[in-house]
Amino acid sequence: MELVNVETWGSELIAPDTPRYDLMRDVRVGDVVLHWVGKNNPMKFKSGMYGASLVARELQPRAGDWFGKPASTIPLTGYTALPRPYLLTDLRNQHQENILDVRKELEREFAEARLTIYFPFQRHPTSGLKNQGYLFKMPAEVVKRVHGLLPDSDWGGFDRSLVAPPVSGQNDVKQRYAGFCADPILKKTIEMQAVGQATAHYEAAGYSVEDVGAYRSYDLLVKRASEERHVEVEGSQGYVQKVILTRKEVAHANEFEPTDLVVVAEIPWERHYDGSNDTGEGIMSVYPDWRPSPENLKPLSYEYYLD
Incomplete structure (x- = not known):
């Protein structure tokens, strides 16, 4: 799952070529990438999940630019919008404890090995469920428990033609300029x-x-x-x-x-x-x-x- 705060998404993953973003190197061709739009996005969309893509190629080292710094990129394909955005408020109201229970189970399972759990969500002391950061691993168990988190349940391919995100009219917010493309x-x-x-x-x-x-x-x-x-x-x-x-x-x-x-x-x-x-x-x-x-x-x- 990636966190985005730009006006377009679904064409590539991009992150600075630094150790902080080493998780980019774990992404493989064919992986599913869920696109989470953060609260600070310029479109004023409500925070939540808006669609998914497939990884088309392996990581391209130093192929992009991140605010003037070399950045690694991963090309994506087949962007498909969710039939209805899965907003953060929906997850908090309907699935918060289910999601956080998955995190606890993974932490217990890997406690002895002392492995890092790159879980996409944590519990905020006051507001509840909160996304973590730019790129995290989404456990299959979360997808299984949260109905509708993927555009289709089998992910055997797309039965809808590709659309350029964001989709006009989604989230009851008028779509704005989407002309900038980082790829x-x-x-x-x-x-x-x-x-x-x-x-x-x-x-x-x-x-x-x-x-x-x-x-x-x-x-x-x-x-x-x-x-x-x-x-x-x-x-x-x-x-x-x-x-x-x-x-x-x-x-x-x-x-x-x-x-x-x-x-x-x-x-x-x-x-x-x-x-x-x-x-x-x-x-x-x-x-x-x-x-x-x-x-x-x-x-x-x-x-x-x-x-």
């Missing part, structure tokens, strides 16, 4: 899907299209007769309320007319056991003759020159 390979796959959809859109309208994203401050150069347009393309695996733009992208959109903005949201994806990713068609919105309005721009960082 660079999946991120690139989603970007390519968005560019492909945008290309098809302009070609259907009679434009010739050239992908210039590798060396220009925009993604597509489209031409039709004497008309030339520059197109900025943004793709997301989830609902989009805002997009991340670089300084050069904003400057170019303000300097060149006409520039269009194309946003492709809710792109479905699936990761295979060989590590490859497949994507499907997302929901495309086209904003023609777009110029970034200053009131809609929010600075995420500043460059500061020392005296």
